[in-house]
Amino acid sequence: MGKTFAEKILSKNVDRDVRADEIVIASPDMVMSHDNASAISKSFKSIGLKKVKNPDKIVIILDHCVPAASEEYAVNHKTIREFVKEQGIKNFFDINAGVCHQVFMEKGFALPGTLILGSDSHTNSYGALGTLSAGIGRTEMAAIWATDELWLLVPKSMRIELTGKFLPGVSAKDLALHIIGEIGADGALYKSVEFAGDALKKISISERITLSNLTAEMGAKNAYFPPDDKTREWLVMRTDKEYTEVFPDKDAIYDQILKYDLSKIEPKIAFPHTVDNVKPISFASGLEFHQALLGTCTNGRLDDLQIAAKVLKGKKISPKIRLLVFPASMEVFREALEDGTIKILADAGAVIMNPGCGPCLGAHEGALAPGEVCLSTSNRNFKGRMGCKDASVYLASPATVAVSSLRGLITDPREVL
Amino acid sequence: MITGKVWKYGENVNTDVIFPGKYTYTITDKNEMAKHAMEDLDPSFAKEVQKGDIIVAGKNFGCGSSREQAATCLKYAGVAAIVAPSFSRIFFRNAINEGLLLIINGDSIDHIQKGDTIDIDLAKGEIKKSGKSFKFFPLPESVRGIIEDGGLIPHLKKKFATEKK
Numbered sequence: 001m002g003k004t005f006a007e008k009i010l011s012k013n014v015d016r017d018v019r020a021d022e023i024v025i026a027s028p029d030m031v032m033s034h035d036n037a038s039a040i041s042k043s044f045k046s047i048g049l050k051k052v053k054n055p056d057k058i059v060i061i062l063d064h065c066v067p068a069a070s071e072e073y074a075v076n077h078k079t080i081r082e083f084v085k086e087q088g089i090k091n092f093f094d095i096n097a098g099v100c101h102q103v104f105m106e107k108g109f110a111l112p113g114t115l116i117l118g119s120d121s122h123t124n125s126y127g128a129l130g131t132l133s134a135g136i137g138r139t140e141m142a143a144i145w146a147t148d149e150l151w152l153l154v155p156k157s158m159r160i161e162l163t164g165k166f167l168p169g170v171s172a173k174d175l176a177l178h179i180i181g182e183i184g185a186d187g188a189l190y191k192s193v194e195f196a197g198d199a200l201k202k203i204s205i206s207e208r209i210t211l212s213n214l215t216a217e218m219g220a221k222n223a224y225f226p227p228d229d230k231t232r233e234w235l236v237m238r239t240d241k242e243y244t245e246v247f248p249d250k251d252a253i254y255d256q257i258l259k260y261d262l263s264k265i266e267p268k269i270a271f272p273h274t275v276d277n278v279k280p281i282s283f284a285s286g287l288e289f290h291q292a293l294l295g296t297c298t299n300g301r302l303d304d305l306q307i308a309a310k311v312l313k314g315k316k317i318s319p320k321i322r323l324l325v326f327p328a329s330m331e332v333f334r335e336a337l338e339d340g341t342i343k344i345l346a347d348a349g350a351v352i353m354n355p356g357c358g359p360c361l362g363a364h365e366g367a368l369a370p371g372e373v374c375l376s377t378s379n380r381n382f383k384g385r386m387g388c389k390d391a392s393v394y395l396a397s398p399a400t401v402a403v404s405s406l407r408g409l410i411t412d413p414r415e416v417l
Numbered sequence: 418m419i420t421g422k423v424w425k426y427g428e429n430v431n432t433d434v435i436f437p438g439k440y441t442y443t444i445t446d447k448n449e450m451a452k453h454a455m456e457d458l459d460p461s462f463a464k465e466v467q468k469g470d471i472i473v474a475g476k477n478f479g480c481g482s483s484r485e486q487a488a489t490c491l492k493y494a495g496v497a498a499i500v501a502p503s504f505s506r507i508f509f510r511n512a513i514n515e516g517l518l519l520i521i522n523g524d525s526i527d528h529i530q531k532g533d534t535i536d537i538d539l540a541k542g543e544i545k546k547s548g549k550s551f552k553f554f555p556l557p558e559s560v561r562g563i564i565e566d567g568g569l570i571p572h573l574k575k576k577f578a579t580e581k582k
Contacts, residue, residue, distance in 0.1 A: 023557055023559050023560070035442060036441075039445065043570060046570055047570055047573050047574055047577065048574060048577065049577070064441075064442065065442060070443070072442060072443045073442055073443075076442055119483060120483055121481065121482050121483040121507055135483045135507050136483065136507065136510060137483055137485040137488075137507060137510055137511035137514055138485045138511075139485060139511070139514040139515065139568065139569050139570060140510060140511075140514050140569060142569075142570070143514075143569050143570075143573055146573060147573065151559060151560065185429050185477055185480050186429065186476055186477035186480065186503060186505070189477060189503055189505070189506065190506045190509075219477060219480060219505060219506065221506055274429060274431070276429075361438040361441070361482070362437065362438040362439045363438055363439055363441060363442060367439075380433070380481060380482070382431045382433035382434060382481060383433065383434055383457050383458075384433055384434065384437045384438070384439070384456075384457040385433050385438060387438075387439050389437070389456075389457045
């Protein structure tokens with residue numbers, strides 16, 4: 001009987017044959033933390049140890065509140081900088097790097113066939129590059145820093161087969177919202193979600209990251225895209241480390257198989273206050289909003305900013321709204337500066353912010369007031385998510401956000417694109 | 418045996434309403450976290466919750482952000498156990514690692530209302546409410562040890578102390 005991707009990776013890690021539903025003690029290849037490294041360092045110290053077991057496996061990237069918004073945040077960052085120095089952690093990225101997930105991949109830490117754990121729920125993102133990467137909590141990250149191992153459940157697997165090609169104005173974000181709307185916030189609970197099918201060769205790494213990122217909103221443990229030439233090309237300039245790609249067996253057992261024809265997917269929008277409250281864009285057409293957010297780890301890459309620039313070139317956004325742009329990383333920001341994308345967006349009236357999480361989790365810039373509505377490319381719209389429990393967040397694609405910003409009303413992007 | 422008064426909630430209770438993101442880096446004291454438990458879902462919870470109370474909720478409890486404070490704030494608010502048909506993966510891990518008892522059971526929830534008093538018999542694996550009983554499967558042995566030690570950090574302290582001897 002064949003093995004799924006997750007069964008193969010975890011069997012490799014523990015050096016014995018393991019199957020879904022077993023609990024294993026695994027040793028991750030790399031681990032990632034962000035601003036919560038401060039709390040983790042305190043938990044680590046409370047165990048009574050002086051030194052982390054393997055500083056070279058630890059990556060820390062500041063992104064949740066950068067630059068610090070208050071004294072509390074500043075102290076939090078300072079604690080992390082001191083800890084990093086004291087422990088000899090060389091893979092530390094300060095406030096000028098970008099959103100942790102994007103930076104982690106850009107810096108070549110997410111190698112195909114490796115096991116990565118991160119103290120953030122969107123660690124699923126690196127499945128785009130063929131890793132098994134899953135989110136964990138703070139205390140268990142402290143435990144890994146101390147012991148270099150953690151208990152993991154070998155997950156059941158779900159396979160999502162994709163065929164066809166997106167129509168103009170439709171993107172990976174719409175597909176992800178479509179799937180979440182169909183299967184619900186727990187549709188892939190605790191599962192490994194493997195993407196497959198002929199359509200993959202036409203899906204860019206950036207789009208794979210969007211899809212992998214959003215498997216967290218289906219409840220998945222991790223996502224997986226089989227590495228191909230696109231993966232290898234993306235990594236060639238980013239790492240000189242060797243890696244072994246891992247593929248599922250052809251006769252692997254899946255809990256569920258879903259099939260989608262990309263040409264049948266329409267633009268979608270998630271209504272407040274849950275990510276699985278998904279409707280066709282026509283249901284929201286004409287609704288007013290106050291703030292638009294383009295960016296974050298879900299949709300803040302160069303192609304996302306470029307689609308918005310294509311829509312907004314030579315035009316002005318509606319004076320009724322404000323548009324915030326958060327590039328996913330400094331690398332993306334620099335590329336978008338060099339190719340003129342940033343200038344087009346700024347000329348159109350967007351506020352260009354530094355790479356980081358921004359208002360996505362309500363801890364920083366761009367908070368909402370009671371009664372306000374935000375149309376966002378980010379990944380969550382829970383009540384209170386952007387800092388105010390009496391505000392609302394709608395989730396959509398970069399194309400929908402750009403076209404809607406032009407009109408000042410939620411608009412079907414196919415009317416323009 | 419755990420006996421407690423019930424707080425009842427629906428499906429997909431997410432970690433943003435259990436513990437708002439705006440507090441994640443500004444509140445570090447666990448008892449202070451408890452004062453904001455369930456703030457954006459049920460403002461009466463933190464004011465009225467008693468030590469030993471039990472939360473009974475719908476499927477996928479704790480979905481969303483990985484923030485551990487969602488488990489921490491409920492534990493420090495005095496919650497003795499949470500009963501739900503399923504838990505979101507990271508919340509499930511965080512609760513175990515924080516030493517907060519989770520019971521996976523879907524049969525009982527329609528028979529239990531807010532304010533009811535229920536018994537949870539861990540030895541028998543049963544939830545009991547006015548004469549009715551509902552069976553649940555205990556958590557795997559390897560993770561039960563973590564809860565019994567009071568969470569992952571105390572569990573590790575014990576482990577390192579044993580290794581030193």
